[in-house]
Amino acid sequence: MLSFRRQPAEWSPHAAVWIGWPSAADLWKDDLDPARREVEGLVRAVAFPAGAAGPRGERVELVLRGAEARAAAEAMRARLPEPDMVRPREAPIGDIWLRDTGPVFVKDEAGRLAASAFRFNGWGGKYELAEDDRIADIVAAMANVRLRRFEGLVAEGGAIEVDGEGTVITTRQCLLNPNRNPGAPEGEIEAVLKAAVGAEKTIWLDEGLAGDHTDGHVDNIARFVAPGKVVCMRPTGSDDPNADVLNAIRKTLAAATDAAGRRLEVIEIPSPGRALIDGAPVPASHMNFYIANESLVLPTYGRLTGEEAAAEEAAAILRSLAVRKDVVTVDSSALLTGGGSFHCITQQQPA
Template identity: 65%
Template sequence: MYSLRRQPAEWERHDAVWIGWPSAPDLWENDLGPARAEVEDFIRAILFPGGASSAERGERVNVLANGREALAAAEIMRSRLPEPDLLTLHDAPIGDIWLRDTGPIFVKTEDGALAASAFSFNGWGGKYLLPSDEKIAEEIARFSDMRLRKFEDFIGEGGALETDGEGTFLTTRQCLLNRNRNPNMSERDVEEVLKSALGAAKVIWLDEGLEGDHTDGHIDNLARFIAPGKVVCMRPTGNDDPNAKVLGEVEKVLSQSTNAGGSKLEVITIPSPGRVLLDGEPAAASHMNFYISNNAVIMPCYGALSGHSDPSNEAIEILKAEIDRPHFFAIDSSHILTGGGSFHCISQQQPPPGKLPSKL
């Protein structure tokens, strides 16, 4: 018998965060160094949101790196921090950095313990299955001394799921009902797994994800909860936004949805990055791939890759008005994007232990 599990909302207190370090030169090629610099900027915003001279500190950071060269580069990065002891470096055989998808999802149990749930991983539908990625959830559970329950018969990724911490989840049919993941499962079948693994009481299903998204429509590029009953999504930027239709449908569905408690969702929109190209093709660039740390919101932006004037200033100003955090950052992640994601994709928060609310 397993006790009831609940995945906390991202804005709830974190004890630590796990982050992947770009490690494979053959995957990153000329973007390896610049991607590492962007990850370092992300880490600094988490650890020192008020600046290096401020007494304010964020959650502890755990970085996973693979191989001698990557570990050495990560150690150099660590040594540049004002307080290197706030970061723990782990030697781990990660295939790539997308820990939101390959790592475990931390949950709280009714007996007051912290535990982890994980699903089977098949390289985003067989596209990019790299050595050890299917095992990294067990490695992180071992590093963090967590009880891990793996749901072997279900293929899914953390970036495909978004929760308000009160039993309401968002996901997409394009991802979790895809023939390349769970071809014989219905919406109800998936919901039963999410109930057991993460405490889902209601799942709101969206249809399609962003164009150029090799994850087949991960929700953390489409819509995010930012408070109980409050969700943010994007509106198109420019007349040539490749995702105009998708974004309009996302806003429409969310505006008609209620949470697990039966209350109508409040929907806030921010501008999308617009038409962002990589090698001449639309990339899945998204302002939704932000990370909510204990003291900051870190939102990706895409600099010169956007074909329009940078809409990130407007986006971050709206988030400032809606999310309860003292610090906000818009940090360029153009080089991380060449690998297929951004800050939320490479991170997984670890909450402190604590009992479930009695209502759950």
């Protein structure tokens, strides 16, 4: 009999956040330094919100690989108000996407910290990088928590979104994809989610964003910001490539109830609109924000879209929700060349 475990909501207090530091020069090429600058922006917003002279955010565990990456990380730390707020941690990461490769931190029935992990197959076999399938074990050991693997489900942390009270949102495009769980019924997947993260109610969305290498991760399309309250995106511009998908997401969420039986309150913020790399749509998303202890870090994509009004409006709406006092916008265009943004490279460790 598996003991009870539940993933706390992201707005719950954190002891630390694990962040991937761009380390693979062969993968990032010309975007390596720009991606590192964007991660530095994230680190500053998380550890030193609202321009504080000293630390009042959360500690950063910076996961990196190799001497060159460590030297670059140390140079970044030297620029910070309090370098000790960031601790470099060497691990054989294939790439920086700790939301997907790292452990999902949970609490057990006694409120003790533990961790869950699903079977990882390189996002449906598309990006199989050495050691990424055991990073969850390595990070859990570094955090000194016991990891339980749920090998019956191929999934990534970015595929699930929780409210901390037993509700999970996910997508059929990802978890029912033949490249992950071929032929698996929804009920079978829901049973694993209940055991792994405490899901009492699973809300299924259909599809994710165009060009999303993850096959529709939910952290690009719908996020809880409070119990019973979920944020999604509305299309921006007449050429938004995700207009139909975004409208379908809003409709599904508006008709859904959570584990407590509440009808969801749905808040829309504008999408970044049409973003292209090499002429193809990429999954630029204002949903890929990270909720830290004292700040909410919102990714923007002005270098790709050439337009900041949607990001400014998105930030204003999130500020009005009072999820966090400090809502910080940081351009994430270089990170998006690798397929993701700030939520994708973070994994919060509950207090």
